Amino acid sequence: MVIELYQVPMSAPCRQVMMVAKILNLHIEKRVMDQTVYTSPEFLKINPFHCIPTLVDDGFGLWESRAIMTYLINKYEPESSLYPKDIKARATVDRWLYWDTGSLYSTLYFYYTPIVRQGIKPDPAVGKLFLDKVMLLDEALADTKYLCGDTITLADLTVMTSITTAQATDLDLSSFKNVDRWLKQLETNYADWWKELVTDPVKEFRDFLQSKL
Numbered sequence: 001m002v003i004e005l006y007q008v009p010m011s012a013p014c015r016q017v018m019m020v021a022k023i024l025n026l027h028i029e030k031r032v033m034d035q036t037v038y039t040s041p042e043f044l045k046i047n048p049f050h051c052i053p054t055l056v057d058d059g060f061g062l063w064e065s066r067a068i069m070t071y072l073i074n075k076y077e078p079e080s081s082l083y084p085k086d087i088k089a090r091a092t093v094d095r096w097l098y099w100d101t102g103s104l105y106s107t108l109y110f111y112y113t114p115i116v117r118q119g120i121k122p123d124p125a126v127g128k129l130f131l132d133k134v135m136l137l138d139e140a141l142a143d144t145k146y147l148c149g150d151t152i153t154l155a156d157l158t159v160m161t162s163i164t165t166a167q168a169t170d171l172d173l174s175s176f177k178n179v180d181r182w183l184k185q186l187e188t189n190y191a192d193w194w195k196e197l198v199t200d201p202v203k204e205f206r207d208f209l210q211s212k213l
């Protein structure tokens with residue numbers, strides 16, 4: 001049985017799916033995207049929304065990174081502490097996943113997209129909106145090791161992916177001390193893949209953004 005993932009390494013939503021695959025020790029066959037794949041009839045048949053990451057697991061196609069992350073855990077390691085089974089604990093993880101996709105990452109996306117699409121400088125007001133959300137995150141991290149307590153969950157992976165993607169932009173995150181401590185803890189925990197799935201792709205994304213301006 002083959003698990004395939006259509007992805008590009010520097011994409012934030014793709015990175016977080018690959019993190020889950022690493023932690024679960026899943027063998028994923030990566031399908032590298034270029035414009036010919038995005039518009040190919042084969043890919044559009046799997047994902048008419050033509051976005052990545054797109055998973056194909058034993059013929060089952062799925063897109064939306066957070067849906068893919070929870071699917072992989074539910075299917076391959078349902079006892080994983082990354083996505084606790086207790087209803088309230090799981091709801092709290094879900095709350096962070098929705099906050100990230102609907103508030104944190106989406107604001108960051110609207111900040112950097114003018115650079116990618118039009119080669120123009122981002123709107124500082126949108127940057128400020130993003131930093132306001134990071135301030136709330138910093139406050140939430142004041143009395144806790146990870147977002148949902150002493151154990152790393154999908155909440156940490158998805159929010160950490162947004163924060164490290166922001167490090168590729170000109171936004172200054174240096175005043176957020178709790179966020180900084182939390183990132184260092186995650187890096188220590190995941191030292192085996194941090195360079196591959198965080199440091200290197202974030203650098204690639206930073207270079208990509210700079211090349212557009």
Ligand SMILES: N[C@@H](CCC(=O)N[C@@H](CS)C(=O)NCC(=O)O)C(=O)O
Binds near residue numbers: 051053065066
């Ligand atoms: N909410 C989606 C966002 C996916 C997304 O924006 N993917 C981008 C690359 S990072 C993409 O595929 N863009 C090309 C397109 O939409 O045609 C997720 O989390 O998976």
